[in-house]
Amino acid sequence: MTTMSDDKSLPRRRFLAAAGVAAATGASVSCSRAGKAYRFLTDAEAATLEAICAEIIPADEDPGAVEAGVVNFIDRQLVGHYQRLQQDYAEGLARLEQSANSKYGSNLAQLPSERRIEFLKGLEKERDPFFAMLVDHTMQGFYGSPRHGGNRNAVSWKMLGVPTPPVRGRRPVQNS
Amino acid sequence: MALKHVKAVVVGSGAGGGIVAKELAEAGLSVVLLERGHWVTPAECGKDDLRNQRTSVLGASFGPDDRSPRVVVDADGTERVIRPSQGGYHNNAGCVGGGTASYGAMAWRFMEQDFRLRSIYGAVKDSTLEDWPITYDDLEPHYEKAEWELGVSGDDTNNPFKAPRKKPLPMPPLPPNRDYEIMLPAAKRLGLHPFDIPMLRNSVPYAGRPQCMRCRWCVGFACEVNARNGTQNTVIPTALATGNCELRTNCMAKEILLTPQGRARGVAYFDEKDRLQEQTADIVIVCCAAIESARLLLNSRSKLFPDGLGNRYDWVGRNLQGHAYPGAQGVVPFDAYDDVGPGAGIAVCDYNHGNPGLVGGAMLANEFIRLPYQFVQQVPRTMPRWGLEHKAYVRKNFRRTLSIKGPVQEIPVFESRVQVDPKVKDYWGIPVARLSGFKHPHTMEVSKFMAARAEEWVKEAGATDITLSIPGAGLSGGQHQAGTCRMGNDPKTSVVDKYCRVHDVDNVYIADGSLHVTNGGFNPVLTIMALAYYASANIIRNWR
Numbered sequence: 001m002t003t004m005s006d007d008k009s010l011p012r013r014r015f016l017a018a019a020g021v022a023a024a025t026g027a028s029v030s031c032s033r034a035g036k037a038y039r040f041l042t043d044a045e046a047a048t049l050e051a052i053c054a055e056i057i058p059a060d061e062d063p064g065a066v067e068a069g070v071v072n073f074i075d076r077q078l079v080g081h082y083q084r085l086q087q088d089y090a091e092g093l094a095r096l097e098q099s100a101n102s103k104y105g106s107n108l109a110q111l112p113s114e115r116r117i118e119f120l121k122g123l124e125k126e127r128d129p130f131f132a133m134l135v136d137h138t139m140q141g142f143y144g145s146p147r148h149g150g151n152r153n154a155v156s157w158k159m160l161g162v163p164t165p166p167v168r169g170r171r172p173v174q175n176s
Numbered sequence: 177m178a179l180k181h182v183k184a185v186v187v188g189s190g191a192g193g194g195i196v197a198k199e200l201a202e203a204g205l206s207v208v209l210l211e212r213g214h215w216v217t218p219a220e221c222g223k224d225d226l227r228n229q230r231t232s233v234l235g236a237s238f239g240p241d242d243r244s245p246r247v248v249v250d251a252d253g254t255e256r257v258i259r260p261s262q263g264g265y266h267n268n269a270g271c272v273g274g275g276t277a278s279y280g281a282m283a284w285r286f287m288e289q290d291f292r293l294r295s296i297y298g299a300v301k302d303s304t305l306e307d308w309p310i311t312y313d314d315l316e317p318h319y320e321k322a323e324w325e326l327g328v329s330g331d332d333t334n335n336p337f338k339a340p341r342k343k344p345l346p347m348p349p350l351p352p353n354r355d356y357e358i359m360l361p362a363a364k365r366l367g368l369h370p371f372d373i374p375m376l377r378n379s380v381p382y383a384g385r386p387q388c389m390r391c392r393w394c395v396g397f398a399c400e401v402n403a404r405n406g407t408q409n410t411v412i413p414t415a416l417a418t419g420n421c422e423l424r425t426n427c428m429a430k431e432i433l434l435t436p437q438g439r440a441r442g443v444a445y446f447d448e449k450d451r452l453q454e455q456t457a458d459i460v461i462v463c464c465a466a467i468e469s470a471r472l473l474l475n476s477r478s479k480l481f482p483d484g485l486g487n488r489y490d491w492v493g494r495n496l497q498g499h500a501y502p503g504a505q506g507v508v509p510f511d512a513y514d515d516v517g518p519g520a521g522i523a524v525c526d527y528n529h530g531n532p533g534l535v536g537g538a539m540l541a542n543e544f545i546r547l548p549y550q551f552v553q554q555v556p557r558t559m560p561r562w563g564l565e566h567k568a569y570v571r572k573n574f575r576r577t578l579s580i581k582g583p584v585q586e587i588p589v590f591e592s593r594v595q596v597d598p599k600v601k602d603y604w605g606i607p608v609a610r611l612s613g614f615k616h617p618h619t620m621e622v623s624k625f626m627a628a629r630a631e632e633w634v635k636e637a638g639a640t641d642i643t644l645s646i647p648g649a650g651l652s653g654g655q656h657q658a659g660t661c662r663m664g665n666d667p668k669t670s671v672v673d674k675y676c677r678v679h680d681v682d683n684v685y686i687a688d689g690s691l692h693v694t695n696g697g698f699n700p701v702l703t704i705m706a707l708a709y710y711a712s713a714n715i716i717r718n719w720r
Contacts, residue, residue, distance in 0.1 A: 055562075055563065056562040056563065057562070057563075057566075057567055058563065058564050058567065060564060060567065060568070062567075062571065064567070077234070080234075081227075081233075081234045081235055081261075117563065120562075124561070124562075135561060135562050136233075138562070139549060139552045139562075140226055140233055140234075140549055143548035143549040143551075143552055143570075144225055144226040144548070144549050145224055145225050145226060147222075147224065148226060148234065156548060157548065159571055160548055160570070160571065160574040160575070161574070161575055162515070162548060162574075163515065
């Protein structure tokens with residue numbers, strides 16, 4: 001049995017624990033992190049996450065994950081639907097930061113982009129489950145509905161030509 | 177206080193249960209319709225692309241919620257407890273209307289051959305492949321009733337492979353969207369026989385409901401204008417209007433109550449305030465879809481049925497199947513996407529049967545929906561999964577991708593099954609469904625064949641950089657879940673008789689996809705509906 005707990009595989013024991021004490025756990029973790037700019041993330045964690053998101057979907061002629069507010073999206077879900085992933089995020093971000101520091105002697109946020117990409121490609125090659133989850137959540141925050149706190153100003157939908165606001169059914173039916 | 181005894185209690189208000197409740201209520205029988213979920217309104221659904229029936233990363237908006245986990249056993253024996261919104265749960269829905277409140281609404285009649293696979297193709301090694309105990313002709317009038325009572329648009333006159341129909345569809349097809357127009361001449365050049373998919377969707381005003389507004393964010397969402405026809409906006413309101421049917425929402429069935437002699441005397445359920453209630457009835461009709469219906473029977477034990485109601489020969493929960501969905505997508509050098517719904521519109525049935533060396537096959541159709549986050553998952557495996565190149569691919573090809581896929585008729589596997597978990601219980605303390613199994617190797621072979629046919633079609637339409645999607649060998653189920661309470665004449669190798677009544681129990685019926693001996697190379701909902709009308713006729717004949 002694996003001990004990872006991304007959204008696709010949650011071992012039984014963790015689920016039972018999470019189901020039983022989810023509210024209590026969430027509350028206590030959040031309380032110790034009060035007074036920050038984010039709901040769950042500490043400023044340092046947010047900086048790490050932002051550095052990673054910036055490489056998962058970089059800005060080019062269109063805004064990227066950072067500009068679209070993906071960190072805000074993830075933070076919001078961590079006190080919402082992804083509340084059960086709080087510990088994974090806290091531990092995962094700390095682990096990546098530690099690993100980057102021992103490898104490059106620098107925080108991820110201070111690394112040049114090429115080094116960060118190299119670092120993340122290493123994680124991908126190792127099939128790091130936390131990184132795979134970050135990629136997925138970044139895609140959700142960037143390409144998903146702005147209502148969830150990401151995709152600010154519907155930047156990705158504008159990029160793809162998806163009508164926004166998503167009012168559909170403009171075409172009348174022409175049956176004789 | 178005891179609840180008032182009724183003639184029939186129907187468990188589950190989806191495609192099957194909604195119709196049974198309406199038929200029985202119209203025939204004058206008193207009916208209680210139990211539904212574990214609630215009415216999901218378009219406002220609640222809110223066209224949320226991360227929280228809907230098909231993309232549920234932020235929740236399964238058509239239910240059930242996290243109170244209803246399941247245990248899934250992987251091929252290597254790993255057991256996982258899965259939430260409804262997670263992949264691998266094999267969710268259908270938990271709301272009034274069941275899956276029909278959010279489905280794509282393809283309204284297929286199975287073909288004549290689909291009821292006689294064993295006779296046509298012979299036995300398949302390591303499979304419980306069998307003929308149905310009824311034929312297409314037995315269901316034909318009931319297919320027609322479903323088409324006209326709920327409302328189906330489309331035009332299958334150009335489909336030479338279809339089973340004969342006595343009456344045309346009640347509504348014409350919707351006009352084609354852009355990818356339909358691209359795929360049509362390509363199909364003709366290949367010598368295929370394309371036609372307009374029958375859909376439970378109004379192309380013109382029908383039965384007091386308006387026509388479709390061509391929204392492309394259709395499948396997985398509630399329809400804002402009530403133009404898509406599920407049981408929640410057709411037969412269930414009709415049932416309630418008779419005055420003979422009471423719908424109780426947020427009611428979770430626990431077990432079928434049995435007399436010492438093994439007959440059903442009603443259903444025990446937890447009501448909306450989690451109070452345990454007993455609804456007694458002369459007849460019980462189980463319509464919870466293949467996984468939950470099997471679970472309910474297995475959780476209904478008595479001296480006579482120590483391993484679950486109807487499970488004397490260990491067939492309840494067996495042969496769980498859905499559809500393997502192979503396909504192909506490719507890129508064209510022009511804008512092929514016009515955001516005009518409902519998406520799928522054109523299909524061919526050239527490959528449903530008669531494929532050399534293969535048992536069965538699949539219908540092929542164009543794609544339903546393209547949500548940006550969904551499209552990201554479909555980026556070819558040869559591309560990076562993130563970074564600049566990935567973003568550029570999504571930007572360039574979101575509107576330039578053609579996709580064809582189809583549901584492969586699966587070869588049933590006895591070991592693919594629903595059990596009840598010995599340890600894990602849901603919020604109400606009811607043992608949860610435990611799913612295990614795999615796809616038959618021949619299903620995988622047919623899938624590869626169908627992906628190659630899909631590839632030919634998108635290639636002929638001008639696509640390059642084609643990616644094939646071949647489903648994995650893991651268990652099937654999901655929205656098309658079927659097979660777990662098979663119909664048959666022999667009680668030793670089936671769960672219900674050809675009248676949809678549980679063998680050895682004269683007052684328990686089943687009316688949902690569980691009954692399917694095989695699941696067709698088609699979306700199964702119209703067959704579930706036809707069977708529900710068929711079962712209702714049998715019930716009324718015996719019990720009015």
